[in-house]
Amino acid sequence: MTVLGTAVDRASEAYIKNREDMLGQLEKLDEQLQLAGQGGTDKAVGRHKAAGKLTVRERVAVLIDPDTPFLEIGALAGFYTDYPVGGGALVGIGSINGTECVIFGHDPTVLGGALTQTSIPKIDRALQIAKQNRMPYVQLIESAGGDLRPRGSDIEEILKSSTFHFAGSGGFFYETTVLSGLGIPTIAIVFGSSTAGGAYMPGLSDYTILVKDQAKVFLGGPPLVKVATGEESTDEELGGAEMHAAVSGLADYLAEDELDAIRQARDIVGHLHWRKSGPGPTGPADPPVLEAEDLLGLISQDLRQPLDVREVIGRVTDGSRFEEFKARYGTTLICGWAEVHGYPVGILGNNGPLFPESSQKASQFIQLCNKTSTPLVFLQNITGYMVGRDYEQAGMVKWGSQMINALSNSAVPHVTIILGSSYGAGNYGMGGRGFGTRFVFLWPTAKVAVMGPQQIAGVMSIVRRAQAARRGEQVDEALEKVITDTVAEVQERQSLAMYASGRGVDDGVIDPRDTRTVVGLCLSACHSAEVRGAESFGAFR
């Protein structure tokens, strides 16, 4: 296989500037990750620790095998929202007693671990990962329950501002049981409160471990019981760990303390003797020849500057090897085979917009990878499918549809890294989140939107001017500029990587130098499930 070379000039002005910009962005990213890592306020964390408890991150740190990687999912959830960054929950993939598991944990230092609009999607995502990739699911439970706080005092405003309704909830209970039904083990460690609806989190799990003197699992607490039946009762009688271990039988394992509980969870995962259904790595998994450090200087914050995606590929694949497919055809899309951490992959990376030829090439390549059950890795830097008379007449929509058909019906795992632009249908066709992609991670330079901010602001301005003309009105240029600038600014900021990640529409923003590690860990996770290509696709137009 060809070993990719490089044209990177570390002394070039562009490289130096790009690198400085990237390091600046990484600093901002790290700031937010540190905040998420801290969890709640100092006071809340202090109170939690004073009670002799471990924080959720301390729990995870001892739950996973020492010195193994931990791939956190949605670390920035809640960024730039009313909720603290991190979303009051922790999700990630880690190795427990040699088995890769999906780990979910409430952060009891954030609103007492309450279920909020940022933490519920994290549970949903964790369950989805466990299901798609057939990985044991371990929950670290300590939650105050649903977030019932009124948001403000203006009743009308409260009612209007929320589009959430209780009737739409409960999916995670369903998914937890479905996992068990699929033969994917579910383990719950209850470190604290897990009451009312929360009681079903352990209740619906295959294995439950309750921590003595801490766990509290009941449908209704003493006040509710008093109101409902007049009965006087204590927390311990209604839901204590020892009661559940000896009387109700809800607790399968009684833990003396938190570390004891974590030890038992590790033992349980051990006894599963879990075997991954996908093949193990087959290649030598040798590191790339090209240096990952250069990934910092490759891409400009000004996404109009070109980036040869092969420079990225050569810093992700084993030995920088890459067997390019149709190198001279549809050259705005680079396709080819390689291995990452020993796992064979088909890589699709953008070197420009998608044209009819490059779309055809993608369709063929995706089908070929399915024939050999080879997972796909998408490296997105895509402004979209080409527009213009020639392209429309050449069947751009048709070819683009074929590509999306191939992608949507592809059954091999897809992993996507968004390097820069990710606009419109380009996001979809290149393995966007909505297309069954197993994992999507972003570089800090990523911009994800329906189209570029200037384009959308420009288009909307043209529309407004046309409306004004129809009505015979004069355009207020000053106002038009304010509107256009506002639209552009909002579009720009909403498209930024960390903003998008804060909305939970991807799995996180990564340091470009970690791309190979992230892709490798995603592939390893994907291979927990069977890896088998599609036997049929939709009808190709």
Added chain:
Amino acid sequence: MIRRLLVANRGEIARRIMRTAHAMGIDTIAVYADGDVMAPFAREASVAVALNGHTAAETYLDADKVLAAAKRAGADAVHPGYGFLSENARFAQAVIDAGLIWVGPSPEAIAAMGDKLEAKKLMAAAGVPTLDAPEGHFPVLVKAAMGGGGKGMRVVTRPEDLDEALAAARREALAAFGDDTVFLERYLTGARHVEVQILGDAHGNLVHLGERECSIQRRHQKVIEEAPSPAVDERLRERLGDAALAAARAIGYTNAGTVEFLLDGREFYFLEVNTRLQVEHPVTELVTGLDLVREQVLIAQGEALTFTQADVTLTGHAVEARLYAEDPANDFLPVTGTVLTWVPAPGARFDSGIESGSVIGVEFDPMLAKVVTHAPTRREAALALALALERTALQGTTTNRDFLVATLRHEAFLAGDTTTDFIDRVAPARIKEVYVRQLEHCAVLAALAAQAWRRSASSFGGFPPGWRNGVLPPETFSYRSGEITVEVAYRARRDGVFDVAVGEKAWEASVLAVSGGEIEAQVDGVRHRVAIRNDGDRWWVGEVELHLVPRFPVKEREVVEGGLVAPLPGGVLAVAVAVGDPVTAGQLLVVVEAMKMEHRITAPSDGTVAEVRAAVGDQVAAGDLLVVLHD
């Protein structure tokens, strides 16, 4: 001429003898006990014959088995080493009767010196000064006539204790040597143990090779020996040599032997003759340039000594330390265990019978090795020996190494102030004081080696160690040494360097190379290259032992056989039995109220109540013991 030499011994001395035999072109035959089947000496011999047994009595002390082995393997000579059958006159005779060459003195000489009381009389007659205890003199030493190795020996300081000491010594002597003859000697405090090496051939040539001093003793056994003695000058050496030769001549001594004396000032007194090669013979070899085993073999072959007394010269100074698997902090009592790492340091002679992985059991002497240095001066030899001991990679078992090093570096030792009561009088440190900083570095090295080993065994070994795309606490492990606990928290940086926090200190550390038994790493700017091993939670980093504090401490609960415990926390409502009551299976014992429900504790089987630990009204926790039943 000897062609096939059977070495009727084990461990370091068997190897030592075989080394010379091989150098002389002589094939060797080892004999071995079951536990020694994979021992280096058994593997290095040309042929090895199993003695089929575990204990010394079943194997190396069984003359018939050893002789049968010699016959079976076609030996034409037997070297007994030291200990075991080496001073057994009947065995020597049996070897000779079997038509084999006995590498040692004549059976008659062995017999004559075997009885220490008779030997002493013989020496006194030959004009060699002896230690007689005048009637009523105290302190006195009670000794067994057939004894050795400190057994049956007792110091008596008061007349009223004498009868009891004699009786005890007799019992011990009878048990150990099959003979309860004991005698009294004047007990000298502050004397030195000095012994003279002699060599005699069958042609009447007899020389002495100067003295060795072996005053550093614990439990009446030597641990540090040297040649020459710092207390012996040329004139005294001549007097000692003459006395030793007179003793040898008195019994027509041939081959190698040692005449032991107590030296008090410039006066010396005969103790005993050891009719064999001594453990500490290497120090004499180093200062004389002779190979004593070679001389023994040549003499046994009937050859004449090739040098005379005038040819014997002493060059420089040699010091030997005996490395034992023993616990100096526990009165130097032997310990057992597995030597996980054994890599001798350069710069010293190592006579050892072990290798990495050797098991030190209870059956045989726990000596691991003799380490010997030779230098122009005594001081240099002692310090070089201390360094060689310190730099030897020795892990897996408790040893006297630190004590030896402390003794060798002690000013009193370096000043030559060595007497048989040295250890009690000078009290060198028995355990090395490990500095906190050294401990911290060792803990970091252990943590880094552990992560490297774990990673190499992990399917995630190809990923950066402990990689995170979010924030988790660093990997943290605690190590304990005595009262000190060191917590090491580390995190790998992108460049492979570890950020390490040890308590308040923030260090950088990087692993340069790591194998299964060694790590080379830089910790806080200091480069280390040390042997590193673990056995479960016991870790050895170089010479420092650490205990890894388990990540998940096991909660201990009182478990009593036949004990019945409270299933839940609650209050004791009723106790239906009392101690001594017979109970039948299913009978109610105690009622505990918990969670508003009554829980009946009943007898699981018929039995008797041995203990009642609960009373009505007691609040009990889950798992608390309530009643103990016995069958």
